[in-house]
Amino acid sequence: MNDVTNAADARRPGTVWFVGAGPGDPDLITVKGRALIERAGAVLFAGSLVSEAATRWAPPGCEIADSKDMTHEQIVAWLIDQASRHETVVRLQTGDPALYGTLTEAVQPLDAAGIPVAVVPGVSSALASAAAAVESLTLPEVTQSVILTRVEGRTPMPEGESLEELARHHCTLCIFLSITLLHKVTAALESAGWSPDAPILVVHKASWPGEEKIIRGTLADIRxxxxxxxxxxxxxxxxxxxxxxxxxxxxKKSKLYDAAFTHRFRRASAPSASTPTEETP
Incomplete structure (x- = not known):
């Protein structure tokens, strides 16, 4: 019986983990992501966007490869091959795997091959950029919505998602993959009614040690x-x-911490002109 069980275990493929490496600083990877690298038999990292330092926790003998010169088919073939030989295979991706990555198109062939997959989220460059500049993406009575988007380039935008249409909301826009198309970005915001003196922030390599650049300007001069x-x-x-x-x-201060706001952890200590509805965090 044990021989049969061992043979079945030997045929069972390992799990491919899609791990968000974060925005650049290796220390911003999650604890779970680091733990997976520490026990991985193979790690494939996106060297054009992920610092090789993020692989420093890999154990001796771990097979480490850089995907920057691979095609999609080669990446998938590598993952399938490694999963046939190792219990834990890590695909290390920039930022968060769910944002502007190739998660779905990589998972489909792994599903077809019967290989288990799992995802570990990572810190997005949008959040790292806000942190680098000490900015808040939301502010009471100013903006309570954040749109993560990009300007149209070689990849077309779906109907209704042009930057100009989204910019008409006048909320926070985090615009990915568009720095070489900054002229299109500024034109879209101008067409959507943003003022020439509207503040614009550009952060290059957010959190990358020694490489980060923070550029502040207005719609009129950011280019x-x-x-x-x-x-x-x-x-x-x-x-x-x-x-x-x-x-x-x-x-305008948050109502949550207002002395007049009662919630299940604190009673109001001052009279309230209205009844706030925010929930405690």
Missing amino acids: ARVREAKVVSQSMIIASPALGARHWPEL
Whole structure:
């Protein structure tokens, strides 16, 4: 019976884990992601976007490969081959695997091959960029919505999702993969009614030690500032009415921490003009 069980175990493929490496700083990978690398038999990292330092936790004998010169078919074939030989295989991707990655198209052939898959989320460059600039993407009574999008390039945008249409909401826009098309970004925002003096933030290689650049400007001058900084890749563009709020003389404060707000952990200690509806975090 044990021989039969062992033979079945030997034929069972390992799990391919799609792990978000985060925005650049190797220390921003999650604890779970690091633990998987520490026990992985094979790691495939996206070297064009993920620092090789993120593989430093791999154990001796771990097979490590860089996918930057691979085609999609070669990547999938590598993962399938490694899963036939190792219990844990890690596909290390930039940011979060669910955002602007190839998660679905990589998972489909693995499903077809009967290989288990799992995903570990990572810190997005949108959040790392806001952190680098000490900015909040939402602000009470200013903007409560964040749109993660990109401008149309070689990949067309679905109907109703052009940057101009989304920008008409005048909420926070985190614009991925578009720094070389910054002229299209500014044109779209102008057409959507954004003011020439609307603040724009560009963060190049957010969190990358020694390589991060933070560029601030307005809709009118951000292209010139980016050119001056010689930034042409790996940059997050943020347009938001909340940018720069750190230096505003007055802010609309969160109702959650207002002395007049009662919730299940604290009773109000001051009279309230209205009844707030926010839930405690």
